Amino acid sequence: MTEMAQATFTPDDEKVVDFRLPSGHKIPAVGLGTWKSGLPRDSVFTAIVEAGYRHVDTAWEYGVQHEVGEGINSAIHAGVERKALFITSKLWCTELTPERVRLALQNTLQELKPDYLDLYLIHWPFHLKDGASRPPKAGDILDFDMEGVWEEMEKLVNDDLVRDIGVCNFTLKKLHKLLSFAKIKPSVCQMEMHPGWRNDKILEACNKNGIHVTAYSPLGSQEGGRDLIHDPIVERVARKLNKSPGQVLVRWAIQRGTSAIPKSSNYERIKENIKVFGWEIPEEDFQALCSVPQQKRVLNGESLFVNKTDGPYTNVADIWDHEDYDIDGP
Ligand code: NDP
Numbered sequence: 001m002t003e004m005a006q007a008t009f010t011p012d013d014e015k016v017v018d019f020r021l022p023s024g025h026k027i028p029a030v031g032l033g034t035w036k037s038g039l040p041r042d043s044v045f046t047a048i049v050e051a052g053y054r055h056v057d058t059a060w061e062y063g064v065q066h067e068v069g070e071g072i073n074s075a076i077h078a079g080v081e082r083k084a085l086f087i088t089s090k091l092w093c094t095e096l097t098p099e100r101v102r103l104a105l106q107n108t109l110q111e112l113k114p115d116y117l118d119l120y121l122i123h124w125p126f127h128l129k130d131g132a133s134r135p136p137k138a139g140d141i142l143d144f145d146m147e148g149v150w151e152e153m154e155k156l157v158n159d160d161l162v163r164d165i166g167v168c169n170f171t172l173k174k175l176h177k178l179l180s181f182a183k184i185k186p187s188v189c190q191m192e193m194h195p196g197w198r199n200d201k202i203l204e205a206c207n208k209n210g211i212h213v214t215a216y217s218p219l220g221s222q223e224g225g226r227d228l229i230h231d232p233i234v235e236r237v238a239r240k241l242n243k244s245p246g247q248v249l250v251r252w253a254i255q256r257g258t259s260a261i262p263k264s265s266n267y268e269r270i271k272e273n274i275k276v277f278g279w280e281i282p283e284e285d286f287q288a289l290c291s292v293p294q295q296k297r298v299l300n301g302e303s304l305f306v307n308k309t310d311g312p313y314t315n316v317a318d319i320w321d322h323e324d325y326d327i328d329g330p
């Protein structure tokens with residue numbers, strides 16, 4: 001894999017820094033992740049009002065949109081302007097047919113209770129049958145009508161229900177297919193990215209096509225993930241810079257030009273994870289972090305979706321179009 005150069009991104013103060021999307025809207029560089037976050041009403045409120053987050057990432061599938069919405073709306077009542085916030089949600093796999101897109105978005109808006117979403121993403125690029133078990137059984141995973149679904153996503157932008165649209169967990173093959181017909185290009189591609197899985201190729205492709213990348217699982221994810229917090233290289237850089245390993249990992253992500261959405265349900269760590277401005281990782285340490293051994297994705301799809309079904313995706317490698325699937329351990 002090629003080593004990534006640092007983005008020309010050098011914040012000179014401690015304010016939360018934004019990246020500009022192709023639409024002209026801004027996405028704050030650090031957002032709060034909410035997957036497996038329990039009942040995140042208070043953490044979302046604390047993140048926005050006390051820690052200064054302006055970006056919250058959630059999804060229908062996380063089952064917490066109602067509480068996330070309560071946290072956001074309490075922050076708005078406390079004086080934070082809605083327009084200063086950037087709220088992302090995602091279209092779940094069971095709703096991945098053209099006729100369900102609008103209703104799914106309306107349900108999300110009803111749960112979150114903002115008047116619009118800043119960003120709506122296709123969560124995973126395949127269609128799950130209604131009532132599919134987890135992992136799904138034979139025949140539960142279907143291909144999806146990418147062109148038809150995207151056209152409906154574009155209508156949501158045109159109708160001012162969402163400001164930007166994008167994708168998650170796409171391969172190069174799927175991204176190029178989407179770009180071949182999209183009238184509104186995806187503004188954001190959200191992918192697993194951290195020093196243990198840099199995902200350079202999709203980052204390069206997105207950079208080339210003017211698509212902003214958001215790094216999910218920037219700390220290596222949760223239980224069963226990659227323990228980057230205790231990685232010796234991460235720990236060494238953290239000690240040298242007098243920062244925490246979590247801060248080094250988030251700062252590494254934004255120095256690559258990606259936004260990052262660390263999840264925490266702990267108030268101290270929520271506050272810690274956004275203190276990544278006004279300092280930078282020097283080039284030699286940035287490159288040392290890039291040399292952490294690569295191991296295939298934590299969010300591979302295995303435990304979530306695939307259990308040797310009968311097609312069109314018969315195994316996890318099919319979901320990823322066999323791209324980078326050879327990397328399987330340090
Ligand atoms: P992260 O990489 O953000 O890691 C979260 C874990 O790290 C939690 O166990 C958290 O525990 C712990 N943690 C947080 N801060 C620190 C710190 N400073 N020091 C030590 N430990 C810390 O994992 P996620 O997989 O949750 O990814 C982040 C977000 O990305 C998700 O919550 C979700 O919003 C999004 N996402 C999107 C996906 C997609 O398909 N589009 C897939 C996966 C994630 P604690 O809470 O106790 O602090």
Ligand code: 1BO
Binds near residue numbers: 035061299304
């Ligand atoms: C099943 C959802 C993975 C985290 O976005």
